Amino acid sequence: MTSPTQAAGISADSAAIPEPPAGGAVKKDGSAEGRSPGQLMWIRFKRDRTGVISACVVFFFFAVGLLAPVISWLYGKNPYTTYGLETPGLLDDFNFPTGANGGISADHWFGIEPLLGRDVMMQLVYGIRTSLLIGLAVTAATVLTAIVVGVTAGYMGGKTDYWLGRVMDFLLAFPSQLFFVAFMPVVVALFVNPEEETPTYIRVVALFLVLWFLGWMGLGRLLRGQTLSLREREFVEAAKVSGAPPWRIVRKELLPNLVTPILVQATYMLPAAVTSQAGLSFLGVGLLEPTPDWGRMFATAGRVYEMDPTYMFFPGVAMVLFVVCFNLFGDSLRDAFDPKSGR
Amino acid sequence: MLQFFLRRTLGAAVILILISAFTFFLFFSIPQDPALLACGKNCTPDSLKIIHENLGLDKPVPVQYLEFMRGIVMGRDFAVGPCPAPCFGYSFANNQPIFDTILDRFPTTVSLTVGGAAVFLTLGLGAGMLAAWKRGSLIDKSFSSASLVLSSMQIYFLGPVVLGALVYSTNLMDSPKYTAFTENPAAWFVGLLIPWMVMATIFTANYTRMSRSTLIEQLQEEHVRTAKAKGMSGKTVFFRYAWRGSLIPIVTIFGMDLGSLFGGAMITEQTFSLAGIGRLAVDSVIKTDLPMIMGVMLFTATMILFFNVIVDAAYAFIDPRVRLS
Numbered sequence: 001m002t003s004p005t006q007a008a009g010i011s012a013d014s015a016a017i018p019e020p021p022a023g024g025a026v027k028k029d030g031s032a033e034g035r036s037p038g039q040l041m042w043i044r045f046k047r048d049r050t051g052v053i054s055a056c057v058v059f060f061f062f063a064v065g066l067l068a069p070v071i072s073w074l075y076g077k078n079p080y081t082t083y084g085l086e087t088p089g090l091l092d093d094f095n096f097p098t099g100a101n102g103g104i105s106a107d108h109w110f111g112i113e114p115l116l117g118r119d120v121m122m123q124l125v126y127g128i129r130t131s132l133l134i135g136l137a138v139t140a141a142t143v144l145t146a147i148v149v150g151v152t153a154g155y156m157g158g159k160t161d162y163w164l165g166r167v168m169d170f171l172l173a174f175p176s177q178l179f180f181v182a183f184m185p186v187v188v189a190l191f192v193n194p195e196e197e198t199p200t201y202i203r204v205v206a207l208f209l210v211l212w213f214l215g216w217m218g219l220g221r222l223l224r225g226q227t228l229s230l231r232e233r234e235f236v237e238a239a240k241v242s243g244a245p246p247w248r249i250v251r252k253e254l255l256p257n258l259v260t261p262i263l264v265q266a267t268y269m270l271p272a273a274v275t276s277q278a279g280l281s282f283l284g285v286g287l288l289e290p291t292p293d294w295g296r297m298f299a300t301a302g303r304v305y306e307m308d309p310t311y312m313f314f315p316g317v318a319m320v321l322f323v324v325c326f327n328l329f330g331d332s333l334r335d336a337f338d339p340k341s342g343r
Numbered sequence: 344m345l346q347f348f349l350r351r352t353l354g355a356a357v358i359l360i361l362i363s364a365f366t367f368f369l370f371f372s373i374p375q376d377p378a379l380l381a382c383g384k385n386c387t388p389d390s391l392k393i394i395h396e397n398l399g400l401d402k403p404v405p406v407q408y409l410e411f412m413r414g415i416v417m418g419r420d421f422a423v424g425p426c427p428a429p430c431f432g433y434s435f436a437n438n439q440p441i442f443d444t445i446l447d448r449f450p451t452t453v454s455l456t457v458g459g460a461a462v463f464l465t466l467g468l469g470a471g472m473l474a475a476w477k478r479g480s481l482i483d484k485s486f487s488s489a490s491l492v493l494s495s496m497q498i499y500f501l502g503p504v505v506l507g508a509l510v511y512s513t514n515l516m517d518s519p520k521y522t523a524f525t526e527n528p529a530a531w532f533v534g535l536l537i538p539w540m541v542m543a544t545i546f547t548a549n550y551t552r553m554s555r556s557t558l559i560e561q562l563q564e565e566h567v568r569t570a571k572a573k574g575m576s577g578k579t580v581f582f583r584y585a586w587r588g589s590l591i592p593i594v595t596i597f598g599m600d601l602g603s604l605f606g607g608a609m610i611t612e613q614t615f616s617l618a619g620i621g622r623l624a625v626d627s628v629i630k631t632d633l634p635m636i637m638g639v640m641l642f643t644a645t646m647i648l649f650f651n652v653i654v655d656a657a658y659a660f661i662d663p664r665v666r667l668s
Contacts, residue, residue: 173358173651175606175643181628182636186369275497279610282499283625298499302614305503306511316500323495 044336051332054325065129077119079126079292084117126292135274138211146219154227168217176214184285260337267330355648431638441638452619456604462543467550475558494548502614519615557589598654606643
């Protein structure tokens with residue numbers, strides 16, 4: 001039985017070496033203070049300025065999503081009221097904002113939505129909330145599925161491995177983007193009769209299901225490979241010999257060694273899930289009006305771009321910023337866990 | 344070699360059949376009567392019954408599936424008329440044969456893919472090679488940061504912005520439009536230039552990142568170090584040793600991208616209102632045109648699997664180990 005600290009496997013083994021005093025600081029009285037791989041990672045991460053900044057931006061996006069109702073309360077507006085139609089003078093005869101730059105004013109910081117006259121900032125804040133919620137749920141579910149399938153396949157080997165491998169191959173051969181689009185109505189129809197009004201939460205669940213269904217195989221394969229090589233290592237063998245049940249071996253020996261690839265991949269999967277979801281809404285098969293949605297803002301913005309380019313600006317810049325920072329954050333996380341792998 | 348090729352083709356065919364079965368059963372297991380969709384607004388129980396008989400919907404789903412598959416290979420006769428060999432049935436939305444519609448849309452998708460791929464492959468690989476060659480230099484750093492930002496762009500954001508800059512506000516170019524290449528090559532080129540550029544921007548960024556990192560990895564390999572140590576020129580080492588080694592991952596990704604692009608670039612086509620396969624897919628999903636979705640799904644899957652086999656064949660040319668085994 002080895003503690004995960006010493007057996008931190010492929011990544012942490014190599015991670016511990018470059019730290020000069022063998023991964024520990026020397027106390028005043030001369031005795032060495034041990035540091036866990038987690039602490040080492042944290043120390044390395046803190047030194048990486050790009051990583052810290054992008055982590056802050058990512059955190060900011062999550063805070064915006066989480067605190068959307070608070071922001072709405074402070075700002076005094078909500079994403080549903082059609083301010084432009086209720087207050088005369090905000091929209092012109094063609095229902096486009098009268099003010100310059102999409103109607104940006106002290107009342108409407110990011111301007112007013114053309115045609116319906118809703119507040120752009122509230123649309124965006126609540127849109128981010130919806131997208132991040134779905135993105136987070138999808139990422140959590142795909143990571144969990146990948147862990148279960150990948151570790152099972154890798155650890156059990158033999159027939160189980162073969163058949164799980166075939167299932168993953170089969171799902172990887174699916175045209176994933178088309179699958180997302182094509183199966184949205186099918187999954188929705190599984191829950192409600194198409195003649196009735198579809199409640200929003202069912203569309204959210206359907207989005208979650210299609211994105212989850214074809215999202216986990218990449219990480220699953222990676223974890224299967226890693227488990228396959230970890231299974232042959234001495235500390236796993238030792239645990240087996242000492243009579244540890246498989247569940248314990250998976251939990252105490254294998255999983256701690258798989259934390260690095262799981263976390264790093266998850267930071268790449270989350271922005272991918274968010275942009276896929278936004279893409280679906282852009283194509284008109286994701287969330288429908290009046291639920292605020294990041295992706296659907298792009299569809300509207302594309303339609304009115306000729307008349308009112310400002311409407312594209314805020315959601316677009318926010319999206320690029322979010323994806324860039326999340327990817328940078330992922331890179332920094334990988335470097336912090338595994339400094340040997342160069343960029 | 345031939346045996347290897349045949350085995351891969353057979354494997355692809357099996358996966359294709361599985362995908363078709365999976366898609367078919369899922370579509371026809373939904374609790375909604377597909378005939379209702381084909382029937383339209385003025386639907387009477389009588390016309391519903393006729394549609395049921397015409398489409399064979401009163402038979403059990405497995406029988407329907409077998410008839411569908413037989414229709415693809417041998418063609419089949421519907422009450423509305425015969426449907427020759429690759430028969431995917433008739434669209435619910437406009438009563439046109441599915442396969443004809445797909446063939447009709449395919450040239451747009453092919454043009455979009457070929458042009459875009461030509462741009463992103465040359466620019467992406469070129470920039471990646473340059474960055475790897477001058478690793479750590481200013482060129483490398485600027486390419487790397489540019490590709491990081493550009494790869495995070497989304498077509499539905501970049502597309503309208505570029506359209507705004509070149510079309511709406513300055514009138515430098517016309518709105519993107521597809522003209523058949525055989526009809527007027529110049530109009531074909533000009534009409535698709537903006538979609539190519541926008542689509543290629545994101546791919547170029549990804550290919551720059553990928554080719555740079557694989558090349559750098561290859562340059563650290565031992566055989567490359569040996570070649571350098573025996574005094575070969577930097578150029579020879581770079582192109583003959585490192586570049587060849589990095590081809591395998593690049594060809595793999597390129598094949599996958601090409602397959603999915605030939606199956607329709609949904610977001611690009613939607614952004615620029617081009618009527619290709621991707622647009623067809625989205626429209627048929629919005630109209631719940633089940634036979635059309637089914638047809639496009641199979642078509643796209645065929646494209647992806649076809650390019651997978653091509654990639655496998657390409658390995659044999661690149662890597663002698665594959666050829667010999």
